[in-house]
Amino acid sequence: MAMDAFSASLMKDKREIVIAPTIYKFDTFGAFAEEFKLGERDVVLTNEFIYKPFMEELGLKSKFVFQEKFGAGEPSEAMIETMYEAIPYDSYDRVIAVGGGAIMDLCKLLGCKRPTSVHELYFKREPVVHEKEVIAIPTTCGTGSEVTNISVAIVKDEKDGKLTGGDTKLGLVSDDIIPNKVCLVPDLLKTLPYKPFAASAIDALIHATESFLSPHRKTVTSEMFSVKAMEMILEGFRRIALEGPDARMDYLGEFVHASLFAGIAFLKAGCATVHGMSFPLGGTYHVPHGESNYALFGKILEMYDEYEPAGELGKFKEIVARCLGCTKEDALRTLNVTLEKVLHLKPLHEYGFKEEDVKAFALSVDANQQRLITNSYRPWSIELSERVYKECF
Numbered sequence: 437m438a439m440d441a442f443s444a445s446l447m448k449d450k451r452e453i454v455i456a457p458t459i460y461k462f463d464t465f466g467a468f469a470e471e472f473k474l475g476e477r478d479v480v481l482t483n484e485f486i487y488k489p490f491m492e493e494l495g496l497k498s499k500f501v502f503q504e505k506f507g508a509g510e511p512s513e514a515m516i517e518t519m520y521e522a523i524p525y526d527s528y529d530r531v532i533a534v535g536g537g538a539i540m541d542l543c544k545l546l547g548c549k550r551p552t553s554v555h556e557l558y559f560k561r562e563p564v565v566h567e568k569e570v571i572a573i574p575t576t577c578g579t580g581s582e583v584t585n586i587s588v589a590i591v592k593d594e595k596d597g598k599l600t601g602g603d604t605k606l607g608l609v610s611d612d613i614i615p616n617k618v619c620l621v622p623d624l625l626k627t628l629p630y631k632p633f634a635a636s637a638i639d640a641l642i643h644a645t646e647s648f649l650s651p652h653r654k655t656v657t658s659e660m661f662s663v664k665a666m667e668m669i670l671e672g673f674r675r676i677a678l679e680g681p682d683a684r685m686d687y688l689g690e691f692v693h694a695s696l697f698a699g700i701a702f703l704k705a706g707c708a709t710v711h712g713m714s715f716p717l718g719g720t721y722h723v724p725h726g727e728s729n730y731a732l733f734g735k736i737l738e739m740y741d742e743y744e745p746a747g748e749l750g751k752f753k754e755i756v757a758r759c760l761g762c763t764k765e766d767a768l769r770t771l772n773v774t775l776e777k778v779l780h781l782k783p784l785h786e787y788g789f790k791e792e793d794v795k796a797f798a799l800s801v802d803a804n805q806q807r808l809i810t811n812s813y814r815p816w817s818i819e820l821s822e823r824v825y826k827e828c829f
């Protein structure tokens with residue numbers, strides 16, 4: 437498929453790096469609340485299980501809203517509509533996101549003028565107009581959403597302007613939705629259970645990897661952020677593989693910084709095929725974002741290796757080898773073994789994926805995910821997508 441206009445505009449972007457928000461760091465949520473003078477005109481979107489241990493005792497006057505009120509899981513058209521109803525646009529001046537990627541993505545929308553329809557907004561038939569300050573505080577490690585210009589949602593799928601009856605995931609992309617400020621509070625990650633921790637950290641590793649391998653859009657500066665993120669995450673994974681899940685507790689600060697660095701890297705260099713191919717999987721079977729990426733990551737790297745084992749992939753293998761203490765030749769295998777110790781890799785059928793999805797998802801990726809697929813390390817095709825889905829079945 438020829439490159440779409442949006443991807444072409446990304447390729448023409450001559451900026452070396454984009455770090456739009458001011459980045460802060462605090463020891464506790466209370467220290468953040470004091471510095472930013474949280475008050476009545478602030479809406480804080482979070483989860484009740486984050487509010488209770490970290491915020492309740494502070495007795496703040498802000499409006500606290502819990503994401504779970506709008507439905508479980510990742511943002512969807514219906515969830516966003518319910519959120520809009522629950523939080524009237526004129527009831528706040530500032531938006532504070534305290535949560536994982538889902539909450540940060542929702543808050544990006546709260547910072548913007550309300551569209552007449554969420555569906556039209558995601559299919560780019562309504563403009564994004566940013567009006568209110570957004571402060572992002574990530575509590576997973578993580579999507580990097582705190583520094584990116586994307587808000588992802590599960591939306592009703594379209595083909596040639598008509599609803600297909602199915603769902604897919606789409607990224608709403610605009611520099612106007614990059615949060616204005618980011619506050620890192622590693623303390624908030626202490627309550628994050630192991631499984632979402634592991635899935636989100638693998639997601640961050642994939643952001644760094646896809647940015648590092650991005651053939652057209654990476655820059656010297658984005659590479660620096662991807663390499664640092666990969667080194668920090670791989671070191672954390674090496675410790676977990678050796679000592680078990682609790683090894684993460686002394687390393688949460690590094691993880692939360694690494695996911696921020698990976699977010700900075702991919703905002704410029706772009707995510708790629710792993711993300712593009714995981715979107716229909718996540719959208720249809722509600723597989724958590726990090727897990728759906730992980731399900732495809734190893735196979736896609738293997739196919740990159742088959743196409744061009746030297747070049748940037750060769751450098752990637754050198755980094756992995758250095759961090760995990762193996763040879764370059766054994767890097768991809770050692771990476772898979774290490775990741776398996778961090779999180780068990782499941783075949784796609786265990787998520788509900790069916791044989792007929794192989795073709796249907798490959799076509800959906802080709803039709804809807806070109807902004808990601810154009811960053812593939814090797815020229816991509818519907819046939820290659822089919823092969824990946826089939827071999828991960």
Ligand SMILES: NC(=O)c1ccc[n+]([C@@H]2O[C@H](COP(=O)([O-])OP(=O)(O)OC[C@H]3O[C@@H](n4cnc5c(N)ncnc54)[C@H](O)[C@@H]3O)[C@@H](O)[C@H]2O)c1
Nearest residue numbers: 510536537538575576579581584586588627628632636725
């Ligand atoms: N905008 C972007 O740039 C971007 C990039 C990648 C992914 N995403 C989106 O981000 C979402 C995935 O984000 P995620 O991986 O952070 O998962 P998530 O936001 O769904 O959080 C994972 C789970 O952990 C829980 N949780 C989070 N922090 C916690 C804490 N401190 N203590 C206890 N529980 C906690 C959440 O409630 C949730 O159940 C997806 O919707 C994905 O599409 C966005």
Ligand SMILES: [Fe+2]
Nearest residue numbers: 579639643725
């Ligand atoms: Fe991601």
